[in-house]
Amino acid sequence: MPTPLLFTPLTMRGVVAPNRAVLSPMVQFRATDGLVNDFHLVHLGKFALGKFGVVFTENCAVEPRGRVTQGDLGLWDDGQIASHKRLTTLLKAEGSVAATQITHSGRKGSTPRTFDKPGALGPEGAGWQRWEVVGPTDQPAAEGWLKPRALSATEIEGLVTKFADAARRADAAGYDVVEIHAAHGYLLAQFLSPISNTRNDIYGGDCAGRMRFPLDVARAVRAALPANKALFVRVSAVDGAGGWDVADTVVFAAALKELGVDVVDCSSGGLTGAATAAGVTRSPGFQVPFAAAVRRQAGVASMAVGLILDGPQAEAILRAGDADLIAIGRQALYEPFWPLHAAQALGCDPDWTMWTPEYGWWLEKREHTLGRK
Ligand SMILES: Cc1cc2nc3c(=O)[nH]c(=O)nc-3n(C[C@H](O)[C@H](O)[C@H](O)COP(=O)(O)O)c2cc1C
Numbered sequence: 548m549p550t551p552l553l554f555t556p557l558t559m560r561g562v563v564a565p566n567r568a569v570l571s572p573m574v575q576f577r578a579t580d581g582l583v584n585d586f587h588l589v590h591l592g593k594f595a596l597g598k599f600g601v602v603f604t605e606n607c608a609v610e611p612r613g614r615v616t617q618g619d620l621g622l623w624d625d626g627q628i629a630s631h632k633r634l635t636t637l638l639k640a641e642g643s644v645a646a647t648q649i650t651h652s653g654r655k656g657s658t659p660r661t662f663d664k665p666g667a668l669g670p671e672g673a674g675w676q677r678w679e680v681v682g683p684t685d686q687p688a689a690e691g692w693l694k695p696r697a698l699s700a701t702e703i704e705g706l707v708t709k710f711a712d713a714a715r716r717a718d719a720a721g722y723d724v725v726e727i728h729a730a731h732g733y734l735l736a737q738f739l740s741p742i743s744n745t746r747n748d749i750y751g752g753d754c755a756g757r758m759r760f761p762l763d764v765a766r767a768v769r770a771a772l773p774a775n776k777a778l779f780v781r782v783s784a785v786d787g788a789g790g791w792d793v794a795d796t797v798v799f800a801a802a803l804k805e806l807g808v809d810v811v812d813c814s815s816g817g818l819t820g821a822a823t824a825a826g827v828t829r830s831p832g833f834q835v836p837f838a839a840a841v842r843r844q845a846g847v848a849s850m851a852v853g854l855i856l857d858g859p860q861a862e863a864i865l866r867a868g869d870a871d872l873i874a875i876g877r878q879a880l881y882e883p884f885w886p887l888h889a890a891q892a893l894g895c896d897p898d899w900t901m902w903t904p905e906y907g908w909w910l911e912k913r914e915h916t917l918g919r920k
Pocket residue numbers: 571572573574575605606648728730731781814852853854855874875876877878
């Protein structure tokens with residue numbers, strides 16, 4: 548049988564993803580001072596053993612104020628590079644492309660973890676503190692959220708440099724893919740949507756004005772990365788609040804492509820509250836039409852994400868030409884070896900040779916014992 552598209556390598560500049568399965572960025576709230584620790588090695592190492600072609604870290608803040616919670620990873624200080632290097636070394640040794648996401652939370656910073664009890668801020672007894680949050684204006688994300696301080700134009704320019712510096716650290720740490728987080732209502736998404744960005748300076752107003760800061764970030768990050776490394780941008784194709792829609796996303800994606808962005812990662816929602824309260828109806832593959840629109844109308848490679856559950860579903864998306872890469876989030880928490888299971892479901896690993904041989908040899912023998920081979 549022909550190799551499924553899911554298991555066909557994808558070349559992005561000098562980066563070759565051995566297959567199209569991508570571990571989606573998922574924050575774990577387990578870091579101290581933004582450093583990668585043993586938990587992150589085990590957590591992310593599993594997905595490399597599971598043969599995800601690309602393994603993303605969670606969102607890494609470009610400055611401490613840009614964390615969502617105090618337990619997020621960071622790339623704001625050179626002293627953090629060595630901890631990330633341990634992780635990229637592990638991921639690459641198992642054959643995955645090491646990828647990271649750089650972010651600023653803006654007005655959605657200093658929040659409790661998604662599962663904290665009302666009124667609690669982080670793990671009990673850990674002494675997590677609130678900090679000042681910033682945004683395009685002083686409007687909070689929703690009622691009850693922290694009131695941000697509006698950023699000055701000079702501060703915005705400074706943040707462009709911070710994104711570029713974080714990308715430089717990501718490169719030094721050995722990541723081959725860097726993704727700019729411009730989705731889920733975090734700072735760059737706050738600038739894109741007219742609902743959250745009511746500024747009347749050069750960073751606000753019409754679509755071009757609202758795109759200025761995110762595009763400045765993309766330009767600076769591209770310049771900070773070596774030409775052979777790949778740059779992704781995650782977008783909320785619709786902001787979930789009625790301010791930014793797919794047509795805007797296509798214009799933004801085309802501009803990103805011009806700046807040398809290799810893949811647009813198509814998520815949605817999150818502008819006016821928690822990322823989990825996205826304001827977008829969810830069903831299997833619900834965001835695939837966004838990846839398809841970006842790929843076809845902006846002519847840039849796209850990544851689909853959101854309730855993609857198994858190999859046949861992923862393969863159908865790729866075969867339809869709706870996306871170039873498939874990101875798996877929660878299903879990977881349930882099934883860390885998702886790509887290997889997908890290969891079984893698609894019938895392309897009959898001898899279990901995709902597995903690390905310490906596992907695959909035994910599993911193949913077990914098939915004989917069970918009379919399946
Ligand atoms: C535990 C958890 C943490 C997440 N953290 C991030 C993150 O750091 N950055 C991001 O862009 N999306 C984050 N997301 C969103 C996922 O990357 C993904 O887009 C979303 O879960 C939908 O895909 P799924 O249906 O396969 O889970 C997170 C999702 C989960 C479940």
